[in-house]
Structure formats: structure tokens, C-alpha cells
Amino acid sequence: MSVQISVNLSNFDMLSSCFDCLCEQYPEAVKQAMMNVAQDILATADTLVPVRTGYLKRTLAVEQPSNFHIKIKATAPYAYYVEFGTRKMSPRLFLTNSVNQHLNEFAPEIAQQIQDLLRAKNGSVLLICFLAVLR
Numbered sequence: 001m002s003v004q005i006s007v008n009l010s011n012f013d014m015l016s017s018c019f020d021c022l023c024e025q026y027p028e029a030v031k032q033a034m035m036n037v038a039q040d041i042l043a044t045a046d047t048l049v050p051v052r053t054g055y056l057k058r059t060l061a062v063e064q065p066s067n068f069h070i071k072i073k074a075t076a077p078y079a080y081y082v083e084f085g086t087r088k089m090s091p092r093l094f095l096t097n098s099v100n101q102h103l104n105e106f107a108p109e110i111a112q113q114i115q116d117l118l119r120a121k122n123g124s125v126l127l128i129c130f131l132a133v134l135r
Contacts, residue, residue, distance in 0.1 A: 001080040002059075004073035005095050007034075007106070022114050023068070029113035031067040036113075037105045038062040038070045045072065045098035049082075056082060072099060 023030045042062050049057045059075040072095055074083070085091030 001077060002073060002075040003080040003083045003095060004063075004071050005099050006069065006071050007038075007099065007103075008069045023110060026114050026117055027067040029117045030110055031064065033106070033110040033113040034067070034070050035062070035064055037102055037109050038064070038072060040105065041072050041098045041102045044101055045074075045094055048092075048094040048098055049074070050092050050094065 039062065042060060045060055046057060049060065051057055056074055056076045056079055059073075059079065061073055061075065063071040063073065065071065073079075074095060076082075081089070082092050083095055084093075
């Protein structure tokens with residue numbers, strides 16, 4: 001039984017209506033930011049995953065079904081049991097802890113990607129004011 005953890009941007013309480021509007025206007029920037037943080041999560045999971053044969057570690061992957069949604073998963077048949085434990089084995093939480101460690105990076109990374117995009121278009125004044133409020 002594989003295990004996957006989904007991060008959906010629409011579930012974040014930290015998004016103000018202004019930030020939400022910017023995300024809707026620049027979905028490619030959001031997509032890139034989500035993938036950047038997902039790669040960081042995957043790297044952390046890669047260090048936290050318990051290794052006996054290395055198979056579980058090799059099945060770690062990221063999927064991005066939409067600009068505002070990522071899935072971090074381990075597809076090994078026993079991944080669920082390693083992550084959440086059994087009555088004879090304690091949970092290892094290598095995916096859960098990896099996601100939790102990087103959750104606070106989504107908003108700043110999205111803001112940075114949008115800022116970079118607007119700088120390329122010479123429209124960064126509005127976003128710089130917004131970033132000061134966000135941080």
C-alpha cells in the first residue's frame with residue numbers, strides 16, 4: 001500500500017485576498033514555486049526515509065496535478081506501514097515530517113516567483129509593497 005501526502009494551495013489560511021488574486025493572475029509562477037518547494041520536501045524525505053534495501057527510497061516521487069496542488073509520495077507497497085506504523089512497529093513519518101518542515105516556505109516562494117516575473121515585466125512596485133506586508 002503506497003502513501004501520498006497532498007498539499008493544496010487553496011487550503012492555506014495564510015493567503016490574503018490580494019495574495020490569492022496574484023496567484024490566480026500568475027499561475028505559472030505559482031506552479032514553479034510549488035515545484036521548487038516540493039523538490040525541497042523530496043530532498044528532506046530522501047534523508048529521513050529509513051533504508052534497509054533502498055527500495056522505499058527509490059520510490060519517492062513528486063506529482064503536480066495542477067498549478068496549485070502537489071503530491072509527495074512513496075509508491076513502495078509497504079510505504080504506508082513504514083510511514084504510519086503497525087501495532088508492532090512505530091511510525092517513521094518520513095513524508096509527514098518532510099512536508100511539515102517545509103510548509104512555511106510556500107508563501108515566500110510563491111511571492112518570490114511572482115516578484116521575479118513582475119520584475120521581468122517592470123511591474124514590481126505593487127508586489128514589493130505587498131511582500132513587505134506578507135513578511
